[in-house]
Amino acid sequence: ASKKADASDENGMEAENDVITIGFSQVGAESDWRTAHSESIKKVFSEKNGYELIFDDARQKQENQVAAIFSFIQQEVDYIVLAPVTETGWDTVLQEAKDAGIPVIVVDRMVKVSDESLYTAWVGSDFKLEGRKACAWLDAYAKAKGMQEINIVDIQGTYGATPQIGRTQALTEAVEQYGWNLLAMESGEFTQAKGKEVMASMLEQYENINVVYCENDNQAFGAIEAIEDAGKTVGPDGDILVISFDATHGGIVNTMKGKIVLNVECNPLHGPRVEDIIKKLEEGKEVDKQIFTEERMYSHGADVPVITVDGTDYEITEVTQDIVD
Numbered sequence: 242a243s244k245k246a247d248a249s250d251e252n253g254m255e256a257e258n259d260v261i262t263i264g265f266s267q268v269g270a271e272s273d274w275r276t277a278h279s280e281s282i283k284k285v286f287s288e289k290n291g292y293e294l295i296f297d298d299a300r301q302k303q304e305n306q307v308a309a310i311f312s313f314i315q316q317e318v319d320y321i322v323l324a325p326v327t328e329t330g331w332d333t334v335l336q337e338a339k340d341a342g343i344p345v346i347v348v349d350r351m352v353k354v355s356d357e358s359l360y361t362a363w364v365g366s367d368f369k370l371e372g373r374k375a376c377a378w379l380d381a382y383a384k385a386k387g388m389q390e391i392n393i394v395d396i397q398g399t400y401g402a403t404p405q406i407g408r409t410q411a412l413t414e415a416v417e418q419y420g421w422n423l424l425a426m427e428s429g430e431f432t433q434a435k436g437k438e439v440m441a442s443m444l445e446q447y448e449n450i451n452v453v454y455c456e457n458d459n460q461a462f463g464a465i466e467a468i469e470d471a472g473k474t475v476g477p478d479g480d481i482l483v484i485s486f487d488a489t490h491g492g493i494v495n496t497m498k499g500k501i502v503l504n505v506e507c508n509p510l511h512g513p514r515v516e517d518i519i520k521k522l523e524e525g526k527e528v529d530k531q532i533f534t535e536e537r538m539y540s541h542g543a544d545v546p547v548i549t550v551d552g553t554d555y556e557i558t559e560v561t562q563d564i565v566d
């Protein structure tokens with residue numbers, strides 16, 4: 242339950258306010274998605290909504306996240322919210338939080354812990370499903386367009402992060418299933434600069450790349466720059482098809498232009514979802530251990546309007562100007 246902060250009004254009357262203190266450990270600021278995620282958390286956990294938010298940016302380093310959590314425990318926050326950079330390595334610090342009686346809500350990426358009671362709830366995306374949707378789309382698109390060969394490269398996210406694990410696994414399984422040629426895989430650490438660097442080096446090594454699977458939008462922006470700098474073209478009528486994840490505003494604009502042919506949504510607006518969990522806990526209610534967000538798919542053109550994964554149909558929205566607006 243929240244701390245009681247006593248305040249006196251101008252008549253010396255005691256007023257009692259419930260202020261809920263939240264320690265939030267954020268991965269970093271590596272992508273546009275991450276910026277939107279931080280903004281969503283800050284907007285909800287504001288002073289005017291009755292919260293005190295202690296925000297810590299870990300600059301993509303797990304050791305900084307661990308230090309932040311120890312500091313939140315010392316400050317006796319009411320809740321710890323953790324967006325973990327990678328899945329493993331959390332047992333010790335989360336055990337400390339549990340021993341201190343502070344509930345931990347994990348958001349976005351997952352944690353892999355030996356004891357599931359070390360965190361109270363998780364909310365985020367089904368990253369492997371995102372990847373499977375992208376691959377099912379590519380298979381259908383290749384057939385619709387009569388593509389003879391898929392010579393694909395994968396610009397992966399941060400190694401050991403749930404979106405990297407899920408999206409990469411989906412691709413490697415699809416490569417087996419559909420007989421695609423997977424030429425290379427390398428991490429672009431979810432950043433534009435590294436995505437560009439990795440793409441440039443892949444282009445030097447392989448002449449025949451015709452699809453790049455970018456595990457987020459910022460890497461896709463970097464990859465597009467590298468492809469164009471190398472004198473090649475992107476798009477349905479170009480040399481290389483770019484597939485991406487996130488569907489940020491910039492990603493959607495590039496999808497409308499055709500520079501990205503398919504963009505699978507990864508929703509960053511978790512602030513209200515985390516607040517919903519905290520409100521329930523404050524009321525002494527049960528919360529779901531895992532909550533998956535529903536996500537859409539956006540394409541340039543309408544060649545593949547629907548795909549099916551595990552018996553479920555997913556519609557693909559063609560990006561037009563009104564969607565960008």
Ligand code: AHR
Pocket residue numbers: 271272273274275349350404431456457458459486487507
């Ligand atoms: O964990 C979500 C991923 O992390 C998003 O796809 C990416 O853009 C971000 O950096």
